[in-house]
Amino acid sequence: MSDQTRRRVLAGVGGGTAAALLGGTPVLAGSERRQGGGGLAALQVAHMSPDAPNVDVYLGGQAVLTDVPFQTVSNFLPLAPGSYQLQVTPAGESPDQAVVDTMIDLAGRAYTAIATGEVADQNRPFYPLVHPVQMAPLGQDMARIRLFHLAPDAPRVDVVPQGGDPLFTGLGYSQYRTAEVPAGDYTLDVQPAGGGDPVTSFDISLNAGWIYSGYVIGYVEPGNAPADVNLNLVTTVDGGTPTGMSGGGGGGS
Structure with missing residues (x-):
């Protein structure tokens, strides 16, 4: 799907209902995930694109978060370390309508995947960021x-x-x-x-x-x-x- 078509698909979808955030460990097809080492990874997803509609999030072709509205941050999803196909679609659409389709590498730590930019691409393009979360112990107070x-x-x-x-x-x-x-x-x-x-x-x-x-x-x-x-x-x-x-x-x- 071209960038222009992706923007049209997102822009043509209206707002949805409240988010239904799914917890638990997704069961992913082996062909969609390459195993890594270490302890469990954890991934949360944040929808921070101000002009984008509600979205669904897929890992390895399976929906893990649905109908996620702007300004929403999910709970952490526990995952085996490895490489995952991350797809974001307008809410209710199938993965072949993904406006984000990329591979992400997760080690045995916590991460946040963030939908950023704009559907209209007026100031910034619509794209995902993936960054680790520092979970090291803190000093007193x-x-x-x-x-x-x-x-x-x-x-x-x-x-x-x-x-x-x-x-x-x-x-x-x-x-x-x-x-x-x-x-x-x-x-x-x-x-x-x-x-x-x-x-x-x-x-x-x-x-x-x-x-x-x-x-x-x-x-x-x-x-x-x-x-x-x-x-x-x-x-x-x-x-x-x-x-x-x-x-x-x-x-x-």
């Missing part, structure tokens, strides 16, 4: 945050806690950085790289012992974008050994 820049029309940015030093600098689209910080409540200013007035700010609570991911999504200028989605921060708890009360989250302002 510390939290870990992995932050992705997935706002298609935003420039490189610095992320600066109010009243503190920059946490991440020069973060470009589709890039991410990871940092360990003292547990607590933060207001993060997102500003043009090198300084300037914040484009937006997010409140986030990080609990001791927890490992988080944050996804900056949406548009700086939603009125000129293919989807009317304001800048927002989606946060997830990916793992860890919590030592505080449950919590964590974020919102745009």
